Amino acid sequence: MPNPQESKIEDFAFEYLQGYYTAQQGAKNILIGRSEKNKQGVEVEGLFTFKHSDNSIFLATVTFKNSQRLSKLLTSFKKEGLSKFRFATPVIMLLLGFYLSLRFELGITGFALTLVAAAAGLILHSYFLLTYLKRSINTLVNELKKHQANEQWLGISISSLIFRNNSLANYFLKLCQRRGIGVITVGKRSKVVLMQEPRTNICRKGDFLSHYASESSIRKAMQDDTILRVA
Structure with missing residues (x-):
């Protein structure tokens, strides 16, 4: 056997x-x-x-x-879910957004827009990654x-x-x-x-x-x- x-x-x-x-x-x-x-x-x-x-x-x-x-x-999806690399997108957007908000003195509005953009970036990255996996299958x-x-x-x-x-x-x-x-x-x-x-x-x-x-x-x-x- x-x-x-x-x-x-x-x-x-x-x-x-x-x-x-x-x-x-x-x-x-x-x-x-x-x-x-x-x-x-x-x-x-x-x-x-x-x-x-x-x-x-x-x-x-x-x-x-x-x-x-x-x-x-x-097996990879079962053990790890979607790639953790997708979290790089909101992190980069947060850093860039905070920098621009401070650089151009956008204040609370700039920080709020940055948070929204980062959340949207994570959602979109996750969506496209899952779509890629489904297309591969x-x-x-x-x-x-x-x-x-x-x-x-x-x-x-x-x-x-x-x-x-x-x-x-x-x-x-x-x-x-x-x-x-x-x-x-x-x-x-x-x-x-x-x-x-x-x-x-x-x-x-x-x-x-x-x-x-x-x-x-x-x-x-x-x-x-x-x-x-x-x-």
Whole structure:
């Protein structure tokens, strides 16, 4: 078993999702592909394919590409909140405002305006910093738009405790929920936690397998009723 401090979602996600689809949808002979590419050359870390009872093909993807960056953003916000550097803005404005008030003899009015400006500076700096963090998360989640599948999963190497009382983590989960993305995590105890299930998408023409470079080999394996594991 891996060291608890070195747990990585990619070491657990494949077995977990195989069990998930076996239990949730009664899937049999799940074909598992690793590092698969679609026909546009975009790589997805995990591909799960199986047939429903009506012979329709179901495909799910999982990615860990941005796991480390997402984990760092959410963990830092949980532990430290917004950067303390933002307090430099009101301090600088206070010093500058007091200097100008004394220099031009603005008196109480000048000091009052300085306090208001410093408070506004802190609020604006905090707002823009939080907006930057949210945009960073949006950019990382947007990567999944390139993956065509009935269901999409995002795996993160992070403790599920980081999501408690963490407004940035809540924003991340709501963003994934709006886009129908399932989220699984693994922390130091090497236990996979299902944070949220994905929404099922319907392919308008045929099935999503037609978007992938290994389409023909996977279809052949499914016809042969064999289990395929791509290294």
